[in-house]
Amino acid sequence: MTLAASPDRERVVRPKRARHLSEAMRCETAFRLILSECLEEVATNHEALSSGDPAALHQTRIALTRLKAAIAFYGPMVADSEWTRLKSELKWLSAHLGATRDLDVAIENSKGLPEERMLQTARTDAFDALREALQSDRYWQWFDGMWDWVGSGPWTTRQDPRAAQRRAVPVSVFHARRLARWHGKLCQKSRGLQGMGKNKRHRVRLASKRLRYAIEFSEGGLPPDEYASWRIILKHLRKGQQLLGELNDDEVRRGLLESVDAPAQRAHERKAKHQRVHERKRKSRLLRHAAAVYRKISS
Incomplete structure (x- = not known):
């Protein structure tokens, strides 16, 4: 392993290079x-x-x-x-x-x-x-x-036959199989989204991110007509991730306010019942829209 660098040492940044996947690439x-x-x-x-x-x-x-x-x-x-x-x-x-x-x-x-x-x-x-x-x-x-x-x-450097085979599998074969598996798991996880607690909903959000990035990684590694179908799912994933992200941001913000000044926050909440009503309506609206998006992803 490379030795640790001093914080004061100027780092050598590796130059960016274009990433091109191809269907036959290992x-x-x-x-x-x-x-x-x-x-x-x-x-x-x-x-x-x-x-x-x-x-x-x-x-x-x-x-x-x-x-x-x-x-x-x-x-x-x-x-x-x-x-x-x-x-x-x-x-x-x-x-x-x-x-x-x-x-x-x-x-x-x-x-x-x-x-x-x-x-x-x-x-x-x-x-x-x-x-x-x-x-x-x-x-x-x-x-x-x-x-x-x-x-x-x-x-x-693992030499067992299975490890060597995994390294040598063409991108087009592996990505097609893996994307289908991740998509199926997300469809299962996202069922009943509107009634989910925040922990399960957070897991749906994380699975959505991973599938989104996996689809983006796959560009060039799948036949164009096959990737075109994934691009449609990708569009819905971005929308779903945005909606679930807004819900998560609201929950994180409430938690942060309680942690930085709990007494002040409780007093503020007592004076702002209408704000809590607004937040509940916003949450319901975001969940309704997100559920519609994930039905499209699953269809």
């Missing part, structure tokens, strides 16, 4: 291309993210979500002891990113309201912790370790 080649693209996006946004740019934070989180989706998509082919270790470190990093990003969204949805200042203070504290993480040796060990793993991790 799965191991496609996986490396997809993961390289995600890591390059993280590297590109690192400086702006460390300076506090909310857009860079958002793009970094997307890149890491795509990275995790790709690893889950290729599943057994890449699962090894090194990924188990790196996954644990990624969870640590994602917690810092998520805490700051949740506050950014909550602040955006609280413009002009009394709680905006409380959220801004909490955001400053969360970002200080994130910046410290981004400048740590632990972060650079994880980042360099990811590059090493993608290129030459244990998964690349």
